[in-house]
Amino acid sequence: MKLLTHNMLTSNIIKGVTKGFPLGIQPSRVEVQEVDFNPDFITRILPKLDWPALRQAATEVGHGDGLPEALPESVDGDEGLQKMLHNILLQVEVLEGELVCPETGRKFPIQNGIPNMLLNETEVS
């Protein structure tokens, strides 16, 4: 699971949960896998991100060093920052671990890099 994906996921699927974002991450195996650098994609995805959630997630998986507290409005021309974003959004991957619902503590396993967001039939809203 990449942190870009994490930035989009909530646990509001659980019956009664309304503040299921951001999910906590309890990683047991994290890897950095090289992905082609595409500055256009970074620029386009930026306004769609929840920055505090991304920063928190990067810290939880051990890649939060050097990330600014707030994101500048534009990252055009700042290749250093673009590459840093590229790395935490697309290259850092949680291969094994758990996602945690911030409201109920319900855990969702990540195995082989694939999060399992299925609930049991008694938990669905």
Added chain:
Amino acid sequence: MAARFGRGMGDAWKRYLFHFANDHFDFKLAELKSLATTVGCKLRVQEENYDKECPFLELQLQSEEDGKLLMQRSTLGRSLYELVAEGRTFAELCDNLQKLPESQRTVSCNESFRIQVEGFNKRLNQAAKVERIEALLESSLKFDGKVNLKQPDHSFHLLEYYGHEGTRPPDQPYWLYFGRWVADGQREKIRQFHLQKRHFIGNTRSLLVACAHHGAYVMGTDIDYMLLHAKARPSRHNQKRREKDESIRANLRQYGLESQYLDVLVADASQHTLWRSQPMFDAIITDPPYGIREPTLKIGTDNPKASIPDDCKDNHHPQRLRYHLSDIFRDLLNFAARFLKMNGRLVYWLPVYRPDYSEANIPQHPCLQMVANCEQTLNTTISRRLITMEKIAEHQEQLSKEGATVEVDHYEDKSFRERYFRANRTIIAEQEAANNS
């Protein structure tokens, strides 16, 4: 000396001939229009006279570059020609060629050329072809260059149309075109991405490969844990177990597209609150499960008091409910309205029992506008329609309270599944029999 053919004329419109593959009739014009938007070129087509079973379509473009861009993305386009002249008879064609200024029918002595003759719905023998080439050169063309059959500077084509494929061809063609070849389409891609060459086969999941090829970053969900973890029963005939690397990711890696891979999730696509409320996607492309191979399921229970004992929770496989087809489509449209970016597109297959089908069966949503509706017939009674919709309005809870609606529910009648799937099973059985023989 610069070529006389194909010289850019600023923004002036110029006539071209689009030669389609003789396949997927309903998709041809839709693909062409969609590609024009994608590559950002202006296109003029006379739709009134459009005959979808004719492989030739005259169109106007503003530059040859635009034509090349179109062909770089077209899978249904075979070739694109600059249309030099046309006619109802060979004599009329020659006449029209002669009326052109000499500069438009000249190949200078230091350029090479070739002329190819091709009949549609009629095979022309070599003698007939040579006869026509000689007549053209003699009467109408000023080709002083050398003939080069393998790598000419200019390739000219005389295309003769003898009616729809399978009809009885007349002695003389209905129409003749003379054009200069500009570019070929991407028919080769079909072979490159053929199922038999792919490590991993999963219906919806295969769509991701095509999207990634065209530069999309792809993400998908499936309710089937076993499938995403390559533990499901294989779809391939004569294979006992899925290979360990049979994953979507391995599939993209096979084509050098791993950088386009974002993630796959095991999730129930009917649960929209899984996603943070933020329009994120440029396109949503899906082949929803119709119950032919995959049962249509979602997580849930009919028993309101159901509970799972604590000691079973870890290994519990959630109970799944049958998911009504109409609800799948309504959910899908509601999802698209919410999570597509403005002008983003939703593309999905709609299975259809042909005798009962009408346009009122297509689900609608106030935020989505239908762009294309292309039928692929599977047999005389069933087909599937590829529906393309574009997001035209921001999603607002209040305004679209009702969300997606269907005027006439194509799937309400319980016998739909029965009739559709019976017809389809017959086709699958026939295909399997053919594969085995």
